[in-house]
Amino acid sequence: MNIRQAQPSLYLYGGGALVFLIVAILFKPFTVINAGERGVIMHFGEVQDQILSEGFHPVLPVYTSIKKxxxxxxxxxxxxxxxTKDLQILxxxxxxxxxxxxxKVNRVYQQVGDDRQVRETIIIPAISEVLKAATPQRNAxxxxxxxxxLKEEIExxxxxxxxxxxxxxDDVSLINIGFSPEFTKSIEQKQIAEQEAKKADYEALKASKEAEAEVNRAKGTAEAQRLLKQSLNKELLQKQAIEKWDGKFPTVIGGTGTLPLINIAPPKN
Structure with missing residues (x-):
């Protein structure tokens, strides 16, 4: 076959490929399901039980449509x-x-719709209703x-x-709970009062302990003085004086001391 004879075949092949490409673009006989997606299969708009997983899937153009x-x-x-139970508004x-x-993506799409419709029709109303049912059971x-x-109950x-x-x-979070200015102020005042009460209790306990310690010290001092007084008799005082005597007699010892009066005159020459 010469080059002139091959040219019609090449033109025919190239034309066929172009037609296939156009058909593929227009009718898309395949679909690709991306990561994190599932494909809902519909035959002329009727939702099917089969669900497409991630990856490449052939489909019949016109007859089959896919909702990701x-x-x-x-x-x-x-x-x-x-x-709230105490009629506060939060x-x-x-x-x-x-x-x-x-x-269950096929049933979700069939009964509710796409992501936006699921959010607006199901999610938001459900959260609002559950919150409004949970908070009146408690005061602010x-x-x-x-x-x-409260978070666990809502979940x-x-x-x-x-x-x-x-x-x-998957998870529920209470990002913020806003109270009225009046309630916030009352809570602050209550906390201040509780702190002051705790401080007063501490001061009273401290004073009581200090007074008790002072009484105990006074009792100890009185008991020590009583014991000392009992031990300081005449004989003990005389004994202590003798123990301290250096052996020299004074010329005159007078008075009413613990030792008897001793008059010792120096010897005459």
Missing amino acids: MSVRVKKTDVDVKVG DVKASVNWHIEAN EEILKQRSS RSLKPRLAKYGLQV
């Missing part, structure tokens, strides 16, 4: 005004991490002191509500 759904963890923040900001269960001060307990209530829609709760 993310199964990654998403974060939704909600600001809610709630009431501004609560909660954050929920959640994801669509991978084996209990919420302030039992924040972790326990939220999980089964979302699970029936094929949604999984």
Whole structure:
């Protein structure tokens, strides 16, 4: 075959490849499911039981369409005004991490819709309702002191509500709890009063201990003096004087000392 005879075949091959490329671009007989996604298969708009996992998949153009759904963890923040048992109004900001269960993406899309619709239709209303149900069981001060307990209660209530829609709760956080200025001031005053009461109790206890120590010291001094007085009799004092005598007699010793009066005159020459 010469070059002129080969040219029509080359043109035909090149034209076929171009047509295939155009068809592939227009009708896309394949789809690629990226990491963190699942593919919902629809035949003329009817959701199928099969779910496409990550990777390359051939599809029938026109007959089959694919809706990609993310199964990654998403974060939704909600600001809610709630009431308390003692009729306080709180501004609560909660954050929920959640994801669509991978084996239920087709039912989620069929019943609710895409990610945005799931968030607006299911997630936000559920968080708001659970918060409004949990806070009236406590007064404002209990919420302030039992924040972790409130978080756990909200998480326990939220999980089964979302699970029936094929949604999984990963974590719940109470980012902020805002109290009214009046309540905040009353809490500060109460804390100051408690600190002052503790200080007063400490000072009273300290004074009591110091007084008790002073009484004990006084009792000890009195007891020592009593014992000393008992021990200082006439014989003991005379004995102590004799022990201290240097053997020299004074010329005259008078008075009412502990030793008897001794008059010793010097010898006459």
